[in-house]
Amino acid sequence: MNVRRGLFRLWIVAGVLWIVGWLVFIWTTCSVFANGQAAFCYTDFSGWQTEWGGFTLWDYARIAEVALGVPALVLAVGWATLWALSGFAKKPN
Numbered sequence: 001m002n003v004r005r006g007l008f009r010l011w012i013v014a015g016v017l018w019i020v021g022w023l024v025f026i027w028t029t030c031s032v033f034a035n036g037q038a039a040f041c042y043t044d045f046s047g048w049q050t051e052w053g054g055f056t057l058w059d060y061a062r063i064a065e066v067a068l069g070v071p072a073l074v075l076a077v078g079w080a081t082l083w084a085l086s087g088f089a090k091k092p093n
Helices: 003-028 057-086
Strands: 039-042 048-050
Touching: 003 057
Parallel strands: none
Antiparallel strands: 039 048
């Protein structure tokens, strides 16, 4: 059994689910006003809303930071943990 390959595949599945969940969260937090034309959406956890058509490159960067940053951090921590644990493995003589 290849633990590293299995954990990597699990990370891919969890990462895709995280990204989809984050985008659904962004989409569902949009507030459409009475005129039906203006939608304001959260772009991060700060509580500020930005008009849907008025997103700047910085707004998209904040969305991508959370969407991609969390899976990257999990991958880095998992890799470092496996690396540290492999130091305790018995080496053949």
